[in-house]
Amino acid sequence: MTYKSTVTNLGKTVRRLRKSKDMTQEQLAEAVECNVDTISNIERGAKAARLDTIVGIAAVFGVEVGELFDVQPRNLPDETLKLLTLLENQPVDIIKTVTEQAKVLIRHKK
Known part of the structure; x- marks a missing residue:
């Protein structure tokens, strides 16, 4: 992973988490x-974040610092990655509904 991709991935994760909480950039900054x-x-991946800012962002979202950098699941089938990409920018309630429906499908497949 390159420096630029790390900065870009961090930015994507922060944006996704912020939007999932229906927060504005102003609210997160505050x-x-x-x-x-x-x-x-x-x-935007325009600048690297300071460590104290990264720690603060992780605390606001209730995640570990390392989770902010893990945006690309590895070793997943293409179909799974496509589904994750579709869900990435959806509100949390939609993701929860899809998750619950997936659990129902799994129970019926057994």
């Missing part, structure tokens, strides 16, 4: 105690 331009730059 929660993390940083400037809104900082959040914008992180999400």
Whole structure:
């Protein structure tokens, strides 16, 4: 993984988490105690984030710092990656509904 891809992946993850919580960049910046331009730059992959900002973002979303960098699931079938890509920008309630329906499908397949 290159420096640029790491910065880009971090930005994608932050944006996805922020949108899943229906937060604006301004709200996230306030929660993390940083400037809104900082959040914008992180999400666009324009600048690397400082460690204290990364830790603050992880805390706001209740995730481990490492999870902010894990955006590309590895070794998954193409069909699964396509489904994940479709779900990536959906609201949390949609993702939860799809998850529940998938569980029903799994029970019926057994």
